[in-house]
Amino acid sequence: MFKPTLKPIALAVFSLTLANHAAAQQTAADNNKPATSAETQTTTPQKLDTVVVTSGSRIKRDAFSSPAPIQIIKNEDAALAGFTSTAQVLQSTSVTGGAGQINNAFGGYVTDGGPGANTVGLRGFAPTRSLVLLNGRRMSPSGTRGSVGAADLNTLPNSIVDSIEVLKDGASSIYGSDAVAGVINIITKKNLTGIRLDGSLSQTEHGGGNAYNFSIAGGVVNDHSRFLASYNFSENTAMTLGQREWTRCNTDYLRTSANGVVGAWGSGDFVDPLTGKPKCYPITGTGSNGVTINTLGTASATGVGAAGSVGTSFNRWRPNSAVTTGLAGWEGVGGGSNNLNVRDTFDPRAMNNTVMSPVRNHNLYAQGAMDVPALGGDTEAYWELLFNRRESSQVGFRQLSLDYAKGSPLIPANLQFSTFLPAGGSLMTNGLATGVRGFIGAGNSYSSQEVDFTRVVAGVRGAMMFNWDYDVSVQHAESKGSYTFDGFRTDRLSQSMNVVANGNSFACANTANGCVAAPALTSAVIGGQLPAAWLGFVYDNFTGSTKYKESIVSASATGKIFKLPYGDVKGAVGAEFRKMSIDDTPSVDQQTANIYNFTSSTPTRGSDQAFDVFGEIEVPLLKNVTLAKDLTLNGSVRRADYKSYGADSTYKIGALWAPTSWVSLRGTNGTSYRAPALFEQFVGATTGFLNQSGDPCNTPTAGTTRAANCASEGLSPTFNQTQSITSITKGGRESGLAAETSKNSSWGIILQPALPTGFGDVSIAVDRFDVKVDNGVSRIATGSILALCYDDPAFRTGGGYCNLITRNATTNALTVNNSYINLSTDVVRGYDYNIRYTNDVGVGKLRVNLSATEYHSQASKVFPTDPLIQNNGRVGIPRWSGALDVNYTVKGWTAYYGMEWVGATSSYEYYQRQATSAASAALYNPDTSIYQMRTPDYFLHSASVKYSDSVGKWSATFGVRNLADKTPPMISQGYANRVGNAPLYSGYDYLGRRFFMNFSKTF
Template identity: 50%
Template sequence: MKQRTGYRTLRGALLVSAAAGLLISGQAYAQETGQTEPTSQELEELVVVGSRIRRDTFNAPSPIQVITREESTLAGLTSAADLLQGTAVTGGTAQINNAFGGFVTNGGPGANTLSLRGLGAGRTLVLINGRRVAPAGTRGAVGSADLNVLPNAMIERVEVLRDGASSIYGSDAIAGVVNVVTRSDIEGVTVEGQYNRPFNEGGEQGRFSIVGGASGDRWKVAGSFEFYEREELTLADRDWTRCNTDYLFDPTTGESADYIDPLTGRPKCYPISSTGSNGVTINTLGTASMAGVAAPGAVLADGTIPTVFNRWRPNAAITTGDLPGFEGVGGPGGIDLNVRDTFDPRMLNESLISPVQVYTAFGQASYEFEALGNAEVYAEFLGNKRDSQQTGYRQLSLDYAVGSPLLPESMQDLAPFLGPQPITNGQNVAARAFIGFGNDKSEQSVEYYKGTAGVRGDLTFLPDWRYDANVSYARSDAKYMFEQFLIDRLSESLDVVAAPAGLDASLIRRAADGSSITCRVNTTNPARGCVAAPVLNTQTLAGQLPEDWVDYVFRPVIGTTVYDEWNASASVDGPLVDLPAGEAMGAFGVEFRRSEINDTPGEDMINANLYNFSTATPTRGDDSVIEAFGEVEVPLLANLPFIKELTVNGSARYTEYDSYGSDWTYKAGGVYRPLEWLSFRASYGTSYRAPALFEQFQGATSGFLSQQGDPCNNYGGPNVNPNRAANCAAELPGQPDFQQTQSIRVFSQGGAAQGLEAETSDNLTLGVILQPELPEAFGEFAFAVDYYDIKVENGVSRVGSAALLSLCYNDPAFRSGGGYCRFIERDENNALTVFDAYTNIATQIVTGVDYSMRWTRDIGPGNFRFNAQLSQYLEQKDKLFPDDPYDNYNGTIGNPRWTGTFDASYRYAEWTFRYGVDWIDGMDSTTYLEVDPAADPYVFKVDDYFEHYLSVQYAEEDWSVTAGVRNLFDKEPPQISMGYYNRVGNAPLYSGYDYVGRELFVTLSKSF
């Protein structure tokens, strides 16, 4: 029976040894070591990612990396997400993973995406068996494949094209393509289980799968079911995340320059402030300025003790001043904000890594007919369900109106602290309670389905030509929940009056003076059922809040996101003409794709009823594209002196979007092999990417950041970024103790209505492959070097409101330099507004070199194999506008210049031993941030990071066991100072570092 499959495999195993050494850049792992170059009898025709043309070799002008299932098992990886986001594939560029659950990311919390070359997940295409994986996730910004949906148990190998291929696959294949190839020849049933157990508590992972298959003379069927679970890892579970400090040092003495908490005598902790100093304050009261007694450490910049304050902390020992029972922790004159309370033990319950449960089912089947050119009908189905959760921590700013019965008698006559706020029913604010509210929960449930049906066979009227036509439909149906304070309920609970006789006792609360009070709404409509807010006292400030009131004002807000994608494609391929050097081959086809997004936030979010949180309107839109493509490969010369092979390849694609019109993309490349052991390859291609649906149609969002997010708050205080201090002084002269009293307004939305345009890019790759003939005693050796240059122009970008503020006010050029400050306005009342819509602003350039080496040799009774892969970034830079200078961030934190992966294995009989190392080069942002190490206390430099792995496998014909240790030496992430980068503890928020620590893994497999 002749197998007809678009992605044909080698018989028995993927034999990528001698031939692959010439052709594959990166780690090319063979399931059977010690093999020589496959013969034509061993090798069937196959299609490898990067081309539509079937070949009997891996010869291609573009660098391809192949990773097999066995390698993933030996490395102790529990999922395809872990594999694809590792340094070996990404070259150390930052990825969105389960450590980003508390941040706003595309795809929503819990999604894991892939970004090659650091160009973003929207520019990396993910395929299963050559067919695209539709986006999945929650909230409006769904536009990339979620790696959680991949069928881990069915993966045979992963092919990574580290080159642009828009003319081959479509517009989003700019930075590269990942093709997941599933196992095709399965007979019987295999049961497999894996457990990863960190040596410290938290973060355990488990995976269980069943894979089965059967075949007959003309049919095949195979499928899998698997369950994966990852336990939560919290800030409390690791020593290095329990106390986020400023991490500052005296540049002269080297001694710590962190703020010392007067209450503990140790550097102050800011567990939930991603930057550090001046973190979220709790257990604090804000009022108009009054006379009082200073708290320990509350001194002015000149060292004098202040007597006037507008921020207070409970202290029953204080009996003097205008506010007995409170000590001053802030006020006019520049008192250090760090005096205020910033730590609550419940902060350490926050998720460091989100817990998740994933269920995946995958099935594939085919049947051959003796008609339509020996046609084979095939089908695939993928079903996936992800349940992910995050624990956060919330501060509550609760405003009490002037004269409110909820205020104690001593505060009834307080002067206004602020004007009317969203929850004070039009009344001036007498006091604001900064309360450590406690933990909140976010949850996501995503159901993903993808079905494909097609037919392929021979074109009987064209010898050796084949056709393939298929249709597919994918749907991501998601629900997301987050707990929020509702403005209307807070307002009702704070609007209290004397309780009338006969009112339900459950609706009555005692005021500060002991009288019975209730919500005003309860007196006009007793059936309404409002719960009065707690009185302002030390217990309230400490976060000890009545449970019935919390249940009334703090409610789950639920939204839904649906993403649908329809695909239809038809293609033909075969020989064009016989040439002296071989057959010229061609592939031609058409594709149609339609996508639709419908994100509906919760009603309270749409109606702007969330307190100190953004509003969002629905994101709804659709787009369709029809494309025609062609690829031709021509062997020009072969088997001549100094021209063993000269082959050129060209492809072109015509793309017409319903929304963005049409354009052409193309790619040209070639392979030149002057000697048996030396090859050169090159390619150049262009791309044309229409903005993703969410970039076009994301619903208008009008939100607020807390006034504490103003970068100029207390800019004259200690340990403030010097660039920020200078910029704020220029904008707010003579106000070093400035305090913002108004929330920061944020406007954002999709860019279709503002004329958002498609982006373009070009990609150049040049490579050299060496495979010298060595004496048998020296084994086999292969080495490849590939240079790449990618430029994205007119790029679609949205920076983020908090990031815009930080980038603008930390920029030495500030408003005179344009850039990020173009999106920020400060009015005559000092109120800030941030504009953050998707727009065409970015030009991004990435250049670098990939090096890969493999050496295999028989040693003793077994076979030794060594692999090495290095990625060197020569340039990583971007700019927002054409007249802006480039910001070169190559080598800065999160963007290493060098990364590498190394592994050595030895196979003897049924045993395999493996040792691996991941390396991330040291990174330094000192120059980029214009920090002077001789004068400034900041540390923005980290050393090289090495992570070691060790494993052993014993494999019989029908069972195997693999055990090992990841992060063998329990390497912790390096530490940096506060003030610029988001951090976890004191470590950069960067996916290249391991947050779990040393862990043991065991994998058991049994076939029947």
């Protein structure tokens, strides 16, 4: 399924996403040798510094002869754009084509890899459908909690990266499972000599979100061996809700609309009677009817209403010592026909909530190679070692629903009348009915993660007979993580709430464990003033551990098969064995559901293994003849046998035709597959809780299908849920989870016309891509399941989504089963456009790169009988994105300008298509709707200047990202995940204007 977002970009790419003719030719010229496209294991052993190009092939050839679309990013260009890590580069618009990525802004959300992990997915697909390589070999998954399935970009050795090569085409027949949407190969420097120091900092104008990097690297190269090692320390500091104006007060962001006349955005927001300003909802960010604090829940009673309330009957109250009639000491803020937004929803401590997670990384990397003459054939032994420690953390805000049992002596006399919930309705009352509930702001909560990732590679490569080369390698990677968070222990809450009176004080009925009695219900307690001794008894830290292991043995050989009139037929063959295991062990209290109002999880444990064999052939049909400067065919096939689901085969056919020296046509067609990730197969049953505001039957719009369906369950038109929504997730192994299969095709044209003397060089590439995934492994968002069920005219009689939902007949609480299944179809189609222009201008050299991606379709469906649901262009899923880079170099100086663009988006059309009545369709008319569900074109500008002293061997770069201090666009609550009032989407810059500096010195 599609996932929102990414980080802005402005990197100067060598790209021609389809051809890369100019880039590859320049690379070859600079190195005085042809660039090759083989993976590391198939490079010529005699040349230790062979350039690796990910071109979707294991056969050695020039990069610009690849049938597949390739993008090349040089590390120097990324630094000019102000990127502080490889993760930021890979998550940028020019690489991902506007697709949303998981970055440090997702610390408060449940994501694969756990909080603090950064991942990348191509073509709008999840990161498990894009394969990340380091020097041509898999980067194993890393992270915390049970859902570890993709490489964490934090583990990459930033300081030693030379270039990044992105294959935007399915390539399972070459690289195996996961290469559905494409392959990213991070290439490290090979021939570093001496010692190099690098440092950088990025400082935001408004505080928080700063980045610091320091690295030292050194290497030795001689005729028969090489060695290189590096250490890199990087830190990204936290950014909180309180540090940006647009995150300090997230509102409904609605407008008034009546008789075709609409007001300004925000005019429809609920105005807080206490402040006279629009209501803020920072605790959960959900907007209207958000989580309440400083509020008491009771059975309905007569009393004095607070400012903004109506009537005299209430079931929600706020402390007010001035009230002496009705319910003395309390004023009504909810119940009956009252607007729930009268309740308190703001606590200043919520401003400490993390927007961007702080992350520290310590990275050690080393590699080496040595000639082994004793083995003959110019044999070379090589190795790599990578170790990374990631430390990340998040701050949140916790609400405590404190339930006092009916008749408890902790309840004051004037509240003893109340029965808030029936017997068994609360975990805290020891089976008794709940008399009253305190909705208490319990202050900030804290979570942290520490992940150690180790990767070791060792291999031998050399020449065989008949001019063939071989490569045999062994790789082992381990991720060991721990994750800690704090919360209330359910058993101790229950124990402390069961008290007996002891004069004017209270004691626990069960004094075991040093029990401290809960505080008596007072206005101070409702206001969040909780006794320290009691908190020390009921509050605790909980730690779980996650281990992921992967071992790989691979062998390949490549060379010439026979000769044809127009060149050599080349081939490659190989085999690979992989073994993977996962072991996530949550804390005992999380396993036993003993953390109050928090997700419960059982261990995730399982393993899988695969044995693959593959082959590839390349046939030169014509060369340097009329209408065929080059005509080459390429084909590959792979057979994979997985212990989990059995065997499958994939293939790919590609062709390159250059009718003239300035026109090239190329294309590919094939299939790919993705074996279910271990967490998708084995993730332990996990129970999570969503806010009660997500119940689709909360005051549904009259006359709609939803209203009728809610009424059929006996719910009133003014129903408001009081119970959290339970969402249950578990692995799909027992239900026969199968592998995904996909069909991939791409074709493109590359134009490189010869311009008149003095007009420079230009290259233009247009790339068509088409990916269709069947049997896609995924989960449906719980909110989507609820909406699709309750908006279905067939409702409970039609099966489908409603089969996944139950509603408790007594409490009306919802439970949603949301486990991993083989969904039916995901489809992505579109175009990549790239223009590269270079010319000598004045005394310097000008280089311009322009890239854009246009999606024609981003669609999916869950069940085979469902229609495809078109997501293209929705908020967080833009149709268009692009990047412009301009470099001007003169002597040692380089000036840079970058522009990043995310196209306008709108969700109105999507919801109109889903509408089940004229009334609901009218609600989503963009001209009159009260909801802001679209964003304008979004542009970011950056600039920098670099000076390099070749004599002193140092360089320095100074620049500014987000020159105009552009903030993200605003949308209304309820239709997309938000940060403040902005969409949760990585393409928008949350940090604001920032100044950066990079310095490098070689000794």
